[in-house]
Amino acid sequence: MQTLTPVQELKSAIRDVPDFPKKGVIFKDITPLLSDGRLFNDAVGLLSRPYTASHVHKVVAVEARGFIFGAAIAARLEAGFIPVRKKGKLPHTRIKESYELEYGVDQLEIHQDAIVKGERVLLVDDLLATGGTCDAVIKLIRRLGGEIVGCTFLIELTFLNGRKRLKDYPVTSLITY
Amino acid sequence: MQTLTPVQELKSAIRDVPDFPKKGVIFKDITPLLSDGRLFNDAVGLLSRPYTASHVHKVVAVEARGFIFGAAIAARLEAGFIPVRKKGKLPHTRIKESYELEYGVDQLEIHQDAIVKGERVLLVDDLLATGGTCDAVIKLIRRLGGEIVGCTFLIELTFLNGRKRLKDYPVTSLITY
Numbered sequence: 083m084q085t086l087t088p089v090q091e092l093k094s095a096i097r098d099v100p101d102f103p104k105k106g107v108i109f110k111d112i113t114p115l116l117s118d119g120r121l122f123n124d125a126v127g128l129l130s131r132p133y134t135a136s137h138v139h140k141v142v143a144v145e146a147r148g149f150i151f152g153a154a155i156a157a158r159l160e161a162g163f164i165p166v167r168k169k170g171k172l173p174h175t176r177i178k179e180s181y182e183l184e185y186g187v188d189q190l191e192i193h194q195d196a197i198v199k200g201e202r203v204l205l206v207d208d209l210l211a212t213g214g215t216c217d218a219v220i221k222l223i224r225r226l227g228g229e230i231v232g233c234t235f236l237i238e239l240t241f242l243n244g245r246k247r248l249k250d251y252p253v254t255s256l257i258t259y
Numbered sequence: 260m261q262t263l264t265p266v267q268e269l270k271s272a273i274r275d276v277p278d279f280p281k282k283g284v285i286f287k288d289i290t291p292l293l294s295d296g297r298l299f300n301d302a303v304g305l306l307s308r309p310y311t312a313s314h315v316h317k318v319v320a321v322e323a324r325g326f327i328f329g330a331a332i333a334a335r336l337e338a339g340f341i342p343v344r345k346k347g348k349l350p351h352t353r354i355k356e357s358y359e360l361e362y363g364v365d366q367l368e369i370h371q372d373a374i375v376k377g378e379r380v381l382l383v384d385d386l387l388a389t390g391g392t393c394d395a396v397i398k399l400i401r402r403l404g405g406e407i408v409g410c411t412f413l414i415e416l417t418f419l420n421g422r423k424r425l426k427d428y429p430v431t432s433l434i435t436y
Contacts, residue, residue: 163299
């Protein structure tokens with residue numbers, strides 16, 4: 083009888099959805115993992131663990147799915163939570179960076195007072211694909227003077243080489259494809 | 260010398276932004292509260308506390324801001340997290356409900372397998388205003404057979420009487436205006 087490791091168990095709860103959001107794409111649906119209280123809690127613990135001694139001041143995550151692990155990890159580490167949002171959603175003074183979409187560009191924004199110079203910042207997202215979004219978020223964090231202690235992802239699609247774009251920072255991921 | 264209660268301290272970290280998202284509206288900006296690790300952690304603790312003995316199976320929250328407290332509370336309660344999203348964002352089989360906007364209607368969706376009949380569900384959001392969104396989410400939860408153990412909000416705008424629309428369920432809020 084084989085026993086799954088905690089990470090294998092998490093991976094087994096991720097569902098492939100073919101042709102979403104468009105024909106030919108296989109979407110990695112994490113909602114079955116999220117909806118299981120024990121697995122969600124395990125994932126938050128495993129993602130937080132490498133950073134428990136890193137004195138993280140702020141966890142930064144991008145709407146909407148990024149908020150899920152971002153906020154849970156921030157609370158676990160007793161760090162502040164900083165939302166990065168799409169254009170026009172944040173109410174106060176903000177700075178922005180462009181990032182590439184498949185067709186065209188879009189913009190991500192962060193509040194100017196979200197990070198104080200020298201604060202230690204952890205970037206959290208559910209998925210590392212090409213790294214384009216993360217690259218824009220890193221620029222935002224650095225423009226505010228934040229020190230990036232790491233980037234952590236539930237899933238990493240290694241064949242897309244996103245890690246290469248983030249090579250100046252420690253990158254951790256739980257589940258790889 | 261006066262000492263603030265924990266709730267007063269949270270309230271003092273909420274920022275009024277005039278004329279957002281449009282002229283004449285004063286927006287309650289919670290990002291200064293979120294960005295302070297101690298305050299964010301306190302808020303998650305205070306919002307979770309009434310439900311620690313409620314055997315919550317699933318926490319349901321609406322994108323995007325609802326995910327922040329929803330996910331952190333789910334992890335705190337060791338419950339599953341269920342995202343409710345706008346039209347077309349969830350990849351698998353879903354059901355939907357319409358809700359009223361100021362002009363026109365929009366739709367919210369939940370995965371059909373997100374809740375199993377009889378599961379105990381806590382609804383979390385950052386703001387209770389008119390209750391229109393919550394009302395739609397409650398319908399989604401009930402259609403899947405979920406039993407709603409409560410609705411909890413960081414902020415309640417009492418003058419909008421949202422609580423009246425949720426009168427069949429326990430409602431808790433931390434900060435009222």
